[in-house]
Amino acid sequence: MQALTNRVKTVSRKPMNFLERLYIPAIIQGMIITFSHIFKKNPTISYPEQTRPFSPVFRGLQILNRDEEGRENCTACGLCAVACPAEAITMEAAERQPGEEHLYREEKYAARYEINMLRCIFCGLCEEACPKDAIYLSETFTPADYQRKKFIYNKQELLIPHPKEDPEAYKKALGNRAKQQDSDTKN
């Protein structure tokens, strides 16, 4: 019969010889193989203590950004909500009152800002749409909770820690983005 492809491999049907039928050499071979695995490096990452390094473009949970003085960048323009294909973002705008200049960078701000993390598909279009660099996707992932309503993150949960009051947490929340910003300023 003509073979259909040139990758055909014929299986050997020849009867096993005595050593092969004895099976013991095969067992010993197998045991040597398993024993050699004792000395192999273990690829496991002990997850909560160690995390895998992500690429800089990894898209995790959203973070609402502040500027260097700790003022919120968001002006509640709604572009992120428009851009969002999953319609996960809801917001309400408010006007900045006199005396609130240290809280909000511009005269309009988001009084309510919610992202439904169960709807979010982590596409990062909100980050692309934002003209004020107010929202970006962090490296945080796998949020877990017992109730669905807990997955609707409000503004307090989304906001980055204050850079002056809590600089360490701020640095941590920035993550890889801090390095990016450094390189941006250098360029």
Next chain:
Amino acid sequence: MFLAIDLAFIIEKLVLIIIVVMGSLLIAMYATYAERKVAAVLQDRSGPNRAGPFGLLQPVADGMKLFFKEEIIPAFSSRFLFILGPGLAMITAIMTSAVIPWGNTVEFFGRTISLQIADVNIGILYIFGVVSMGVYGIMIGAWASNNKYALIGGLRAASQIISYELAMGISLIALLFLTGTLSLKEMVVQQQEGLWNVVKQPLGFFIFLICAFAECNRTPFDLPEAESELIGGYHTEYSSMKLGFYLFAEYINMFISSAVMATLFFGGYDVPFLDESTLAPNIAALIGIAALMFKIVCFIFLFMWVRWTVPRFRYDQLMHLGWRILIPLALFNMLLTGAVVLYFNK
């Protein structure tokens, strides 16, 4: 006066029994941990490492879990036998440790204490008897479950033990030709003076090893359990600590059969190239216990190593190996040994 001596003797034996039973329980406990760790290492994984440092408290956590689990006795099972099964498995597993010499003698309070619970002159026959009773635990439990998978598992266990006990016994007869005694203690003493029996009986040891795997229901002979085809085999219907007893009995059996193999073929508590009589008796005994434990650990590792290497046999392959290969081989070994013994004794 007589009463006083007897009382000391009873206390001495009681303490020894408690130590041996607790020791074998502890070792069986950590054998479950070792099994998971060995499996993990052989498969490039980490294994249990959450409970305590290096996961060392894992067996404790497992035991607690089994204790607090809901206990289910199926409605159509026969209740008495259902409870008797795991108990019997556990009792027979522990009973075998009675005749194994764990070390030579120690001296406490001016008394010489033998580190063997009972030096009966038919020690090895006792072990055989108790081990073959162990299968009743499995069979009774399987039968009482009133479940077809459990029943198949129990049947397999029974026929497997019958088949492999024959070859095991015959391979042992060849060894008894050489030693001329059934007492385990005397066998160890003989091996201390001469060569280890494994040198004189390599084929006999090999057959004994294979049969020990089969008797312990360890892979590649774990057909009574066969979780992938019999959903757990004989312990399908068991839950909570009764299941724990079955699993635990398996590890104790493994420990005891390692100890038996070490005693019969690898000199028991004998350390090669070391003259024990020059040392203080207590130190010599300690070294002896350590040597025996080392041998046992090596055997337990072998059990686990084989488990994570060799796949389970098919049932007809199991029967073929038992009846048509091991028994003729054991008979041949017996004849050969007999001929050699006869020739040199002439």
